[in-house]
Amino acid sequence: MSRIARRHSRSLVFVVGVLSLAVAVLFGWIFVHSVLLPVIPGDTTVKSFEVTRGETSAEIAAQLQQEGLVKSSLAFRLYIKLHNLGSRIQSGVYQVSPGQSVAQIAVGLTHGIADTKVTIPEGYRNEQVAEVISAKLGLSYKELLVAMKGLQGRLFPDTYFVGSAATPADIVAEFTKVYNEKTASLNPTEEDIIIASLVERETRGDAEKGVVAGILRKRLAAGWPLELDATIQYALGRSGNWWPDTTLLDRKSPSPYNTYLHTGLPPAPICNPGLASIEAAVHPVSSPYWFYLHDKSGTIHYAVTNAEQSQNIATYIH
Numbered sequence: 001m002s003r004i005a006r007r008h009s010r011s012l013v014f015v016v017g018v019l020s021l022a023v024a025v026l027f028g029w030i031f032v033h034s035v036l037l038p039v040i041p042g043d044t045t046v047k048s049f050e051v052t053r054g055e056t057s058a059e060i061a062a063q064l065q066q067e068g069l070v071k072s073s074l075a076f077r078l079y080i081k082l083h084n085l086g087s088r089i090q091s092g093v094y095q096v097s098p099g100q101s102v103a104q105i106a107v108g109l110t111h112g113i114a115d116t117k118v119t120i121p122e123g124y125r126n127e128q129v130a131e132v133i134s135a136k137l138g139l140s141y142k143e144l145l146v147a148m149k150g151l152q153g154r155l156f157p158d159t160y161f162v163g164s165a166a167t168p169a170d171i172v173a174e175f176t177k178v179y180n181e182k183t184a185s186l187n188p189t190e191e192d193i194i195i196a197s198l199v200e201r202e203t204r205g206d207a208e209k210g211v212v213a214g215i216l217r218k219r220l221a222a223g224w225p226l227e228l229d230a231t232i233q234y235a236l237g238r239s240g241n242w243w244p245d246t247t248l249l250d251r252k253s254p255s256p257y258n259t260y261l262h263t264g265l266p267p268a269p270i271c272n273p274g275l276a277s278i279e280a281a282v283h284p285v286s287s288p289y290w291f292y293l294h295d296k297s298g299t300i301h302y303a304v305t306n307a308e309q310s311q312n313i314a315t316y317i318h
Contacts, residue, residue: 035075036102039068043099048161050117051109053091057081060089060109069096069105080106093117093161115161120175122157122274123200125234128242129155129175129272139168147172153193153269154179182275186282196281197269201230201243204298206276210285211302212292213277217284224290226259234270293317 049069051060057080061073070076079102080086088110095115096105118136120129130144147168148155155172156179162171188196199213219226233243235255251260256267273281289302291309295316303309 035070035072036079037071038101039071039098041099043097045099046095046097048093048115048117049096050093051089051091055091057086057089064096064105069098069100070102076102076106079103085110115163117159118162119159120155120157120272122277123271124157125237125242125271126152126155127237127239133162133168133171137162137164137166137171139171144168144171151176153197153272155272156182157272157274183278186278188278188282191265192278192281193273194265194269196273196277197271198226198228198230198266199280200271200273200277201233202228203277204294204300208292208300209277209280210283211287211289212300213280214284214286215289215292215302218290220264223263225261225263226265228259231257231259231266231270234266 047067047069049064049067057077058073061070061076064070064076065073080089083106085106089106090110093115094108096108100108116136118133120132124132126145126148130141130148133139133144134141151172155175158178160171160174160178162174166174186192195213195216198216199209203209203212216226229246230243232246232250232253232255235253235257236244236246236250238244251258254261256262257270259266287302288304291303291306291312292300293303293309293312293316294300301312301316303312
């Protein structure tokens with residue numbers, strides 16, 4: 001091969017190499033740019049995304065991808081590394097949309113807590129709910145109780161994300177809104193909610209709720225006293241111990257909530273029941289049983305007759 005041909009060959013190889021590199025860079029740029037774009041451009045829906053204290057950038061990125069908020073966890077990690085945002089991401093609950101780009105999400109997570117996560121367990125009475133909210137959000141306990149007045153049983157137990165500007169009235173409105181949404185198909189009456197609150201406090205698991213609800217309704221229909229320790233606990237509960245252990249002497253308490261002394265239902269719900277308890281109250285399970293108790297391990301034991309119940313007490317309680 002002549003010297004000129006070799007020179008042309010080397011030039012051609014160089015040009016091809018440069019073009020290949022340019023194409024690779026172009027496609028690389030297109031790929032990187034695409035994974036930084038929103039998952040669903042134009043989407044305005046938002047979902048709550050929580051960054052917990054001590055969570056790493058890799059964990060945050062993986063969770064974002066898992067929840068469909070970014071296309072690539074790697075792209076998110078590279079972006080925050082290149083822009084030195086990793087150490088600025090703060091713990092909290094954020095409202096994030098799949099319509100946001102990686103840049104928007106990353107910067108948004110550095111702006112501090114948007115909402116506060118508040119979990120209300122099933123079976124809490126209003127005072128306990130107010131304590132949780134007051135501790136989490138710094139709101140007045142007394143103002144919360146005023147906003148909750150007359151709504152016990154309808155403050156739906158769930159996990160909520162509460163904005164920093166929310167008032168006691170705002171929070172209670174959200175709780176009752178969720179209650180209405182969750183129970184719309186059941187259409188529970190006031191009696192149903194009172195029974196549901198009793199079932200919530202008297203049972204240890206969903207499997208037994210329907211049967212216990214059936215027992216309570218059967219005792220009510222027969223004019224028997226319900227004789228529930230949970231109602232005594234409610235009457236005696238005080239700050240620091242809202243559900244105290246009871247004694248035989250406590251059953252003589254003159255409270256209208258004392259279902260050992262008074263037949264029928266207590267005057268109002270004794271707690272805020274979960275959906276399973278409300279469903280059980282609305283659709284109780286028929287059974288031959290009239291009595292029940294829980295042993296020391298929490299296992300329930302049913303009885304048809306008073307004699308069977310007495311035997312269960314001797315076997316499982318004493």
